[in-house]
Amino acid sequence: MAFRGPKVWLWRWRRNPLRRRADTLEAWVVLGAWLVTLLAGVGAGLAVSRAVEHQLARERVEWQPVVARLTEHAPGTADPGTSSGERVWGEVAWTGADGSDHTGQVRVDPGSTQGTPVTIWTDAHGRLMTQPATEGQAQIRAALIGALVGVSAAAVPFVGARVLRGRLERRRLDQWDTDWAHFGPLWGGRRADGR
Structure with missing residues:
Protein backbone atom coordinates (compact mmCIF):
# COMPACT_ATOMS: atom_id res chain seq x y z
CA MET A 1 0.00 0.00 0.00
CA ALA A 2 1.37 3.41 -0.96
CA PHE A 3 1.98 6.05 1.69
CA ARG A 4 0.19 9.23 0.77
CA GLY A 5 1.31 11.48 3.61
CA PRO A 6 -0.74 14.27 5.14
CA LYS A 7 -3.53 15.70 3.02
CA VAL A 8 -2.72 19.17 1.73
CA TRP A 9 -5.76 21.11 0.59
CA LEU A 10 -5.76 22.57 -2.92
CA TRP A 11 -2.30 21.18 -3.68
CA ARG A 12 -3.11 20.94 -7.38
CA TRP A 13 -3.63 24.71 -7.49
CA ARG A 14 -0.40 25.67 -5.72
CA ARG A 15 2.94 26.24 -7.37
CA ASN A 16 4.99 23.10 -7.12
CA PRO A 17 7.89 21.85 -9.25
CA LEU A 18 6.49 18.30 -9.03
CA ARG A 19 3.06 19.28 -10.25
CA ARG A 20 2.39 17.92 -13.69
CA ARG A 21 0.03 19.09 -16.38
CA ALA A 22 -2.18 16.07 -15.62
CA ASP A 23 -2.52 17.26 -12.00
CA THR A 24 -3.75 20.66 -13.14
CA LEU A 25 -6.12 19.06 -15.65
CA GLU A 26 -7.51 16.80 -12.94
CA ALA A 27 -8.03 19.81 -10.66
CA TRP A 28 -10.08 21.52 -13.36
CA VAL A 29 -12.05 18.31 -14.01
CA VAL A 30 -12.88 17.97 -10.32
CA LEU A 31 -13.88 21.61 -10.01
CA GLY A 32 -15.98 21.49 -13.16
CA ALA A 33 -17.60 18.22 -12.12
CA TRP A 34 -18.60 19.58 -8.73
CA LEU A 35 -20.04 22.73 -10.28
CA VAL A 36 -21.97 20.84 -12.97
CA THR A 37 -23.15 18.26 -10.42
CA LEU A 38 -24.37 20.97 -8.08
CA LEU A 39 -26.03 23.05 -10.81
CA ALA A 40 -27.62 20.05 -12.53
CA GLY A 41 -28.93 18.58 -9.29
CA VAL A 42 -30.29 21.80 -7.84
CA GLY A 43 -31.62 23.09 -11.16
CA ALA A 44 -33.41 19.89 -12.14
CA GLY A 45 -34.73 19.36 -8.62
CA LEU A 46 -36.17 22.86 -8.34
CA ALA A 47 -37.64 22.81 -11.85
CA VAL A 48 -39.39 19.47 -11.32
CA SER A 49 -40.55 20.45 -7.84
CA ARG A 50 -42.15 23.63 -9.17
CA ALA A 51 -43.75 21.77 -12.07
CA VAL A 52 -45.23 19.10 -9.78
CA GLU A 53 -46.51 21.69 -7.31
CA HIS A 54 -48.04 23.72 -10.17
CA GLN A 55 -49.76 20.62 -11.60
CA LEU A 56 -51.17 19.63 -8.21
CA ALA A 57 -52.42 23.20 -7.64
CA ARG A 58 -54.12 23.09 -11.03
CA GLU A 59 -55.80 19.81 -10.08
CA ARG A 60 -57.11 21.38 -6.85
CA VAL A 61 -58.70 24.17 -8.90
CA GLU A 62 -60.04 22.08 -11.81
CA TRP A 63 -61.23 18.93 -10.03
CA PRO A 132 -56.68 16.10 -5.27
CA ALA A 133 -53.78 16.54 -2.89
CA THR A 134 -54.10 19.23 -0.25
CA GLU A 135 -51.66 22.12 -0.32
CA GLY A 136 -49.52 20.50 2.39
CA GLN A 137 -49.55 17.10 0.66
CA ALA A 138 -48.66 18.80 -2.63
CA GLN A 139 -45.65 20.53 -1.08
CA ILE A 140 -44.36 17.29 0.42
CA ARG A 141 -44.92 15.34 -2.81
CA ALA A 142 -43.27 18.06 -4.91
CA ALA A 143 -40.28 18.23 -2.54
CA LEU A 144 -39.79 14.44 -2.58
CA ILE A 145 -40.09 14.15 -6.36
CA GLY A 146 -37.83 17.19 -6.83
CA ALA A 147 -35.21 15.69 -4.51
CA LEU A 148 -35.31 12.35 -6.32
CA VAL A 149 -34.97 13.99 -9.74
CA GLY A 150 -32.24 16.32 -8.42
CA VAL A 151 -30.17 13.43 -7.09
CA SER A 152 -30.67 11.50 -10.32
CA ALA A 153 -29.67 14.48 -12.46
CA ALA A 154 -26.62 15.15 -10.28
CA ALA A 155 -25.52 11.53 -10.59
CA VAL A 156 -24.91 11.84 -14.34
CA PRO A 157 -22.10 14.45 -14.26
CA PHE A 158 -20.75 12.96 -11.02
CA VAL A 159 -20.37 9.49 -12.54
CA GLY A 160 -18.98 10.98 -15.76
CA ALA A 161 -16.35 12.87 -13.78
CA ARG A 162 -15.43 9.74 -11.82
CA VAL A 163 -14.89 7.85 -15.07
CA LEU A 164 -12.78 10.70 -16.48
CA ARG A 165 -10.72 10.88 -13.27
CA GLY A 166 -10.15 7.12 -13.45
CA ARG A 167 -8.81 7.47 -16.98
CA LEU A 168 -6.58 10.36 -15.95
CA GLU A 169 -5.31 8.29 -13.03
CA ARG A 170 -4.50 5.33 -15.30
CA ARG A 171 -2.76 7.64 -17.74
CA ARG A 172 -0.77 9.23 -14.93
CA LEU A 173 0.29 5.81 -13.60
CA ASP A 174 1.36 4.74 -17.09
CA GLN A 175 3.43 7.92 -17.34
CA TRP A 176 5.00 7.15 -13.96
CA ASP A 177 5.88 3.65 -15.17
CA THR A 178 7.48 5.10 -18.30
CA ASP A 179 9.42 7.72 -16.32
CA TRP A 180 10.50 5.16 -13.71
CA ALA A 181 11.74 2.76 -16.37
CA HIS A 182 13.86 5.62 -17.73
CA PHE A 183 15.16 7.24 -14.52
CA GLY A 184 14.91 4.44 -11.94
CA PRO A 185 18.15 2.68 -12.93
CA LEU A 186 20.04 5.98 -12.76
CA TRP A 187 19.06 6.46 -9.08
CA GLY A 188 20.14 2.98 -8.07
CA GLY A 189 23.68 3.48 -9.27
CA ARG A 190 23.24 0.83 -11.92
CA ARG A 191 22.97 1.33 -15.60
CA ALA A 192 19.98 0.28 -17.64
CA ASP A 193 21.79 -2.86 -18.81
CA GLY A 194 22.04 -4.10 -15.18
CA ARG A 195 25.85 -3.56 -14.61
Missing part, protein backbone atom coordinates in the same frame (compact mmCIF):
# COMPACT_ATOMS: atom_id res chain seq x y z
CA GLN A 64 -64.57 19.35 -8.31
CA PRO A 65 -66.47 17.21 -5.79
CA VAL A 66 -69.69 15.71 -7.12
CA VAL A 67 -72.33 13.67 -5.35
CA ALA A 68 -72.80 10.30 -7.05
CA ARG A 69 -75.25 7.53 -6.14
CA LEU A 70 -74.61 3.81 -5.83
CA THR A 71 -76.30 1.95 -8.69
CA GLU A 72 -76.41 -1.37 -6.81
CA HIS A 73 -76.00 -2.77 -3.33
CA ALA A 74 -72.32 -2.79 -2.25
CA PRO A 75 -70.85 -6.19 -1.35
CA GLY A 76 -70.29 -7.07 2.31
CA THR A 77 -72.29 -6.24 5.36
CA ALA A 78 -72.57 -2.97 7.19
CA ASP A 79 -71.47 -3.59 10.78
CA PRO A 80 -71.73 -0.37 12.79
CA GLY A 81 -69.81 -1.90 15.71
CA THR A 82 -66.55 -2.26 13.74
CA SER A 83 -64.50 0.52 12.23
CA SER A 84 -61.85 -1.47 10.41
CA GLY A 85 -61.72 1.08 7.60
CA GLU A 86 -62.06 -1.61 4.95
CA ARG A 87 -63.89 -0.43 1.87
CA VAL A 88 -65.19 -2.29 -1.16
CA TRP A 89 -65.60 -1.38 -4.81
CA GLY A 90 -69.04 -0.17 -5.82
CA GLU A 91 -70.62 1.08 -9.06
CA VAL A 92 -71.77 4.72 -8.93
CA ALA A 93 -73.51 7.04 -11.38
CA TRP A 94 -73.40 10.82 -11.61
CA THR A 95 -74.30 13.67 -13.91
CA GLY A 96 -71.48 15.81 -15.32
CA ALA A 97 -71.46 19.61 -15.45
CA ASP A 98 -72.54 19.40 -19.11
CA GLY A 99 -75.55 17.23 -18.21
CA SER A 100 -74.11 13.94 -19.50
CA ASP A 101 -74.47 10.75 -17.46
CA HIS A 102 -71.37 8.93 -16.20
CA THR A 103 -70.66 5.72 -14.28
CA GLY A 104 -67.58 4.39 -12.56
CA GLN A 105 -66.13 2.26 -9.78
CA VAL A 106 -65.22 3.82 -6.43
CA ARG A 107 -64.45 2.58 -2.93
CA VAL A 108 -67.49 2.61 -0.63
CA ASP A 109 -68.45 1.31 2.78
CA PRO A 110 -69.37 -2.40 2.75
CA GLY A 111 -73.08 -3.11 2.68
CA SER A 112 -74.05 0.36 1.40
CA THR A 113 -77.48 0.25 -0.21
CA GLN A 114 -78.44 1.26 -3.73
CA GLY A 115 -78.91 5.02 -4.02
CA THR A 116 -76.52 5.88 -1.18
CA PRO A 117 -74.83 9.25 -1.90
CA VAL A 118 -71.05 9.08 -2.36
CA THR A 119 -68.78 12.10 -2.83
CA ILE A 120 -66.47 11.66 -5.82
CA TRP A 121 -64.07 13.98 -7.66
CA THR A 122 -64.32 14.73 -11.38
CA ASP A 123 -62.37 16.83 -13.87
CA ALA A 124 -63.84 19.46 -16.21
CA HIS A 125 -64.99 16.71 -18.63
CA GLY A 126 -66.83 14.77 -15.92
CA ARG A 127 -64.27 11.96 -15.77
CA LEU A 128 -63.73 10.24 -12.43
CA MET A 129 -60.57 11.36 -10.60
CA THR A 130 -58.99 10.79 -7.21
CA GLN A 131 -59.30 13.42 -4.54
Whole structure:
Protein backbone atom coordinates (compact mmCIF):
# COMPACT_ATOMS: atom_id res chain seq x y z
CA MET A 1 0.00 0.00 0.00
CA ALA A 2 1.37 3.41 -0.96
CA PHE A 3 1.98 6.05 1.69
CA ARG A 4 0.19 9.23 0.77
CA GLY A 5 1.31 11.48 3.61
CA PRO A 6 -0.74 14.27 5.14
CA LYS A 7 -3.53 15.70 3.02
CA VAL A 8 -2.72 19.17 1.73
CA TRP A 9 -5.76 21.11 0.59
CA LEU A 10 -5.76 22.57 -2.92
CA TRP A 11 -2.30 21.18 -3.68
CA ARG A 12 -3.11 20.94 -7.38
CA TRP A 13 -3.63 24.71 -7.49
CA ARG A 14 -0.40 25.67 -5.72
CA ARG A 15 2.94 26.24 -7.37
CA ASN A 16 4.99 23.10 -7.12
CA PRO A 17 7.89 21.85 -9.25
CA LEU A 18 6.49 18.30 -9.03
CA ARG A 19 3.06 19.28 -10.25
CA ARG A 20 2.39 17.92 -13.69
CA ARG A 21 0.03 19.09 -16.38
CA ALA A 22 -2.18 16.07 -15.62
CA ASP A 23 -2.52 17.26 -12.00
CA THR A 24 -3.75 20.66 -13.14
CA LEU A 25 -6.12 19.06 -15.65
CA GLU A 26 -7.51 16.80 -12.94
CA ALA A 27 -8.03 19.81 -10.66
CA TRP A 28 -10.08 21.52 -13.36
CA VAL A 29 -12.05 18.31 -14.01
CA VAL A 30 -12.88 17.97 -10.32
CA LEU A 31 -13.88 21.61 -10.01
CA GLY A 32 -15.98 21.49 -13.16
CA ALA A 33 -17.60 18.22 -12.12
CA TRP A 34 -18.60 19.58 -8.73
CA LEU A 35 -20.04 22.73 -10.28
CA VAL A 36 -21.97 20.84 -12.97
CA THR A 37 -23.15 18.26 -10.42
CA LEU A 38 -24.37 20.97 -8.08
CA LEU A 39 -26.03 23.05 -10.81
CA ALA A 40 -27.62 20.05 -12.53
CA GLY A 41 -28.93 18.58 -9.29
CA VAL A 42 -30.29 21.80 -7.84
CA GLY A 43 -31.62 23.09 -11.16
CA ALA A 44 -33.41 19.89 -12.14
CA GLY A 45 -34.73 19.36 -8.62
CA LEU A 46 -36.17 22.86 -8.34
CA ALA A 47 -37.64 22.81 -11.85
CA VAL A 48 -39.39 19.47 -11.32
CA SER A 49 -40.55 20.45 -7.84
CA ARG A 50 -42.15 23.63 -9.17
CA ALA A 51 -43.75 21.77 -12.07
CA VAL A 52 -45.23 19.10 -9.78
CA GLU A 53 -46.51 21.69 -7.31
CA HIS A 54 -48.04 23.72 -10.17
CA GLN A 55 -49.76 20.62 -11.60
CA LEU A 56 -51.17 19.63 -8.21
CA ALA A 57 -52.42 23.20 -7.64
CA ARG A 58 -54.12 23.09 -11.03
CA GLU A 59 -55.80 19.81 -10.08
CA ARG A 60 -57.11 21.38 -6.85
CA VAL A 61 -58.70 24.17 -8.90
CA GLU A 62 -60.04 22.08 -11.81
CA TRP A 63 -61.23 18.93 -10.03
CA GLN A 64 -64.57 19.35 -8.31
CA PRO A 65 -66.47 17.21 -5.79
CA VAL A 66 -69.69 15.71 -7.12
CA VAL A 67 -72.33 13.67 -5.35
CA ALA A 68 -72.80 10.30 -7.05
CA ARG A 69 -75.25 7.53 -6.14
CA LEU A 70 -74.61 3.81 -5.83
CA THR A 71 -76.30 1.95 -8.69
CA GLU A 72 -76.41 -1.37 -6.81
CA HIS A 73 -76.00 -2.77 -3.33
CA ALA A 74 -72.32 -2.79 -2.25
CA PRO A 75 -70.85 -6.19 -1.35
CA GLY A 76 -70.29 -7.07 2.31
CA THR A 77 -72.29 -6.24 5.36
CA ALA A 78 -72.57 -2.97 7.19
CA ASP A 79 -71.47 -3.59 10.78
CA PRO A 80 -71.73 -0.37 12.79
CA GLY A 81 -69.81 -1.90 15.71
CA THR A 82 -66.55 -2.26 13.74
CA SER A 83 -64.50 0.52 12.23
CA SER A 84 -61.85 -1.47 10.41
CA GLY A 85 -61.72 1.08 7.60
CA GLU A 86 -62.06 -1.61 4.95
CA ARG A 87 -63.89 -0.43 1.87
CA VAL A 88 -65.19 -2.29 -1.16
CA TRP A 89 -65.60 -1.38 -4.81
CA GLY A 90 -69.04 -0.17 -5.82
CA GLU A 91 -70.62 1.08 -9.06
CA VAL A 92 -71.77 4.72 -8.93
CA ALA A 93 -73.51 7.04 -11.38
CA TRP A 94 -73.40 10.82 -11.61
CA THR A 95 -74.30 13.67 -13.91
CA GLY A 96 -71.48 15.81 -15.32
CA ALA A 97 -71.46 19.61 -15.45
CA ASP A 98 -72.54 19.40 -19.11
CA GLY A 99 -75.55 17.23 -18.21
CA SER A 100 -74.11 13.94 -19.50
CA ASP A 101 -74.47 10.75 -17.46
CA HIS A 102 -71.37 8.93 -16.20
CA THR A 103 -70.66 5.72 -14.28
CA GLY A 104 -67.58 4.39 -12.56
CA GLN A 105 -66.13 2.26 -9.78
CA VAL A 106 -65.22 3.82 -6.43
CA ARG A 107 -64.45 2.58 -2.93
CA VAL A 108 -67.49 2.61 -0.63
CA ASP A 109 -68.45 1.31 2.78
CA PRO A 110 -69.37 -2.40 2.75
CA GLY A 111 -73.08 -3.11 2.68
CA SER A 112 -74.05 0.36 1.40
CA THR A 113 -77.48 0.25 -0.21
CA GLN A 114 -78.44 1.26 -3.73
CA GLY A 115 -78.91 5.02 -4.02
CA THR A 116 -76.52 5.88 -1.18
CA PRO A 117 -74.83 9.25 -1.90
CA VAL A 118 -71.05 9.08 -2.36
CA THR A 119 -68.78 12.10 -2.83
CA ILE A 120 -66.47 11.66 -5.82
CA TRP A 121 -64.07 13.98 -7.66
CA THR A 122 -64.32 14.73 -11.38
CA ASP A 123 -62.37 16.83 -13.87
CA ALA A 124 -63.84 19.46 -16.21
CA HIS A 125 -64.99 16.71 -18.63
CA GLY A 126 -66.83 14.77 -15.92
CA ARG A 127 -64.27 11.96 -15.77
CA LEU A 128 -63.73 10.24 -12.43
CA MET A 129 -60.57 11.36 -10.60
CA THR A 130 -58.99 10.79 -7.21
CA GLN A 131 -59.30 13.42 -4.54
CA PRO A 132 -56.68 16.10 -5.27
CA ALA A 133 -53.78 16.54 -2.89
CA THR A 134 -54.10 19.23 -0.25
CA GLU A 135 -51.66 22.12 -0.32
CA GLY A 136 -49.52 20.50 2.39
CA GLN A 137 -49.55 17.10 0.66
CA ALA A 138 -48.66 18.80 -2.63
CA GLN A 139 -45.65 20.53 -1.08
CA ILE A 140 -44.36 17.29 0.42
CA ARG A 141 -44.92 15.34 -2.81
CA ALA A 142 -43.27 18.06 -4.91
CA ALA A 143 -40.28 18.23 -2.54
CA LEU A 144 -39.79 14.44 -2.58
CA ILE A 145 -40.09 14.15 -6.36
CA GLY A 146 -37.83 17.19 -6.83
CA ALA A 147 -35.21 15.69 -4.51
CA LEU A 148 -35.31 12.35 -6.32
CA VAL A 149 -34.97 13.99 -9.74
CA GLY A 150 -32.24 16.32 -8.42
CA VAL A 151 -30.17 13.43 -7.09
CA SER A 152 -30.67 11.50 -10.32
CA ALA A 153 -29.67 14.48 -12.46
CA ALA A 154 -26.62 15.15 -10.28
CA ALA A 155 -25.52 11.53 -10.59
CA VAL A 156 -24.91 11.84 -14.34
CA PRO A 157 -22.10 14.45 -14.26
CA PHE A 158 -20.75 12.96 -11.02
CA VAL A 159 -20.37 9.49 -12.54
CA GLY A 160 -18.98 10.98 -15.76
CA ALA A 161 -16.35 12.87 -13.78
CA ARG A 162 -15.43 9.74 -11.82
CA VAL A 163 -14.89 7.85 -15.07
CA LEU A 164 -12.78 10.70 -16.48
CA ARG A 165 -10.72 10.88 -13.27
CA GLY A 166 -10.15 7.12 -13.45
CA ARG A 167 -8.81 7.47 -16.98
CA LEU A 168 -6.58 10.36 -15.95
CA GLU A 169 -5.31 8.29 -13.03
CA ARG A 170 -4.50 5.33 -15.30
CA ARG A 171 -2.76 7.64 -17.74
CA ARG A 172 -0.77 9.23 -14.93
CA LEU A 173 0.29 5.81 -13.60
CA ASP A 174 1.36 4.74 -17.09
CA GLN A 175 3.43 7.92 -17.34
CA TRP A 176 5.00 7.15 -13.96
CA ASP A 177 5.88 3.65 -15.17
CA THR A 178 7.48 5.10 -18.30
CA ASP A 179 9.42 7.72 -16.32
CA TRP A 180 10.50 5.16 -13.71
CA ALA A 181 11.74 2.76 -16.37
CA HIS A 182 13.86 5.62 -17.73
CA PHE A 183 15.16 7.24 -14.52
CA GLY A 184 14.91 4.44 -11.94
CA PRO A 185 18.15 2.68 -12.93
CA LEU A 186 20.04 5.98 -12.76
CA TRP A 187 19.06 6.46 -9.08
CA GLY A 188 20.14 2.98 -8.07
CA GLY A 189 23.68 3.48 -9.27
CA ARG A 190 23.24 0.83 -11.92
CA ARG A 191 22.97 1.33 -15.60
CA ALA A 192 19.98 0.28 -17.64
CA ASP A 193 21.79 -2.86 -18.81
CA GLY A 194 22.04 -4.10 -15.18
CA ARG A 195 25.85 -3.56 -14.61
